[in-house]
Amino acid sequence: MKFNRILLIGDKGQLGKEFSEYFNLNNIEFIGYDIDKLDVSNFNSLKDIFSSYHPDLVINCSAYTLVDNAEKDYESAYQVNAIGAKYLALLCNEFNSFLVHYSTDYVFDGKNNITYTEAKKPNPINNYGKTKLLGEEYIQSILSNDLILRLSWVYGNGSQNFIYKFRDWASKNNSLNISDDETSVPTSTKFVVENTIKSLELGIIGLFHLVPNGYCSRYEWAEEIKKKFNIETEIKKISKSEFNLPAERPTFSALNSQKIQELLKVDFKNWKDYF
Ligand SMILES: NC(=O)c1ccc[n+]([C@@H]2O[C@H](COP(=O)([O-])OP(=O)(O)OC[C@H]3O[C@@H](n4cnc5c(N)ncnc54)[C@H](OP(=O)(O)O)[C@@H]3O)[C@@H](O)[C@H]2O)c1
Structure with missing residues (x-):
């Protein structure tokens, strides 16, 4: 890596x-912070870290x-997803x-019926999406030398993902209803890290979609999770509207990662091959 103060x-x-x-496996030095030690929406705390x-x-x-x-707490989402991104962009600009x-x-x-390229105009339908779009826009208005990667249905070591939630629900129920009208691309954190590092090594800048090829509905993903973890819970297809959740979800939001694949000179595999 050409960077040494991460x-x-x-x-x-x-x-x-x-x-x-x-970074630990590859003996790459870095310092890490999360909300317990640093609030990304606190400009002065961020500035102290950049200064030292x-x-x-x-x-x-x-x-x-x-x-x-x-949906109920726009302000909290806005502070982290939009203001946090803006402050980081301002400080990255100042500290180069x-x-x-x-x-x-x-x-x-989610109204497309083909995968979304970077050329398609965003139009978020929930507060999470709106605040994430503002974050992108703040960064783009402040920096011209940066990398923004759009991901979808991220899973890795944690509980904020569908695999963890599905396994948890399945351990408590003999039968589960899963939506069949919500389609996107499951994306592993390993895939994201590997391709972010490659992008940094090649000096790629700009906004790109970064997901594997292919796509699936939540129901189809649940079928794969069942196979992989030998889960016997029965699953039934239903419409996402039946859950009556506070936030509306896009119906079809599968991203198209062709552009970054060309720059990286790689062909991504189908999402199932990383699962
Ligand atoms: N998860 C997905 O399905 C998904 C899909 C598409 C895109 N993405 C994007 O991918 C990126 C990584 O997502 P992820 O799945 O790794 O998310 P995650 O597991 O929720 O991690 C986000 C981390 O940020 C911390 N955080 C929250 N507020 C903060 C603050 N004010 N200051 C500093 N840290 C704060 C969170 O702490 P707490 O947990 O204590 O709040 C958490 O540790 C995000 O940009 C996300 O928007 C995720």
Whole structure:
């Protein structure tokens, strides 16, 4: 890696833990913070860290990812997803640090019937998506030299993912209802870390979609989870509307990662091959 002063924000989340593990395994020095030691929406705390550490690379894995809670508490989601991103961009600009930031397929309304390329105009339908889009926009208005990667249905070491939740529900129920009208791409944190590192090594800048190829509905993903973990719980297809959740979810938000595959000179595999 051409960077040697790495600041990892949100190091206790799913993606943050994967980065920590990667850096530790490869003897790459970094410092990591999460909400217990640093609030990304507190400009002065952030500035203190930039002033003492002078990072040359900042990887922002922090986020407010509670999609339903964000409907009732827009302000908390906005502070982390939009203001936190803005403050990091301002400080990266001042301290000449390269910023890597992550966004989401939920910036789209899900009305497409083909995969979303970067050229498609976002139109978020819930507060989580709205605050994540504002985060992207703040960064783009402040920096011209940065990397924003949109991900979807992220899973890794943590509980804020569908695999963990499905296994938990299945351990308590003989039968489960799973939506068949919500389609996207399961994306492992290992895949994200590996391709972020490659992108940094190649000096890629800009906004890109970063997910494996293919896509599936929640129901189809649940079928795969059942197979992999020998789960016998019966699953029934239903419509997402039947759950009556506070946040609306896009119907079809599968991202198209062709652009970054060309720059990385790799062909991503189907999501099932990483699962
Ligand atoms: N999870 C998904 O399915 C998904 C899908 C698409 C895109 N993404 C994006 O991918 C990135 C990584 O997501 P993830 O799944 O790793 O999320 P995650 O597991 O929820 O991790 C986010 C981390 O940020 C921390 N955090 C929250 N507020 C903070 C604050 N004010 N200051 C500092 N840290 C704070 C969280 O702490 P607490 O847990 O204590 O709040 C958590 O440790 C995010 O940008 C997310 O928007 C995720």
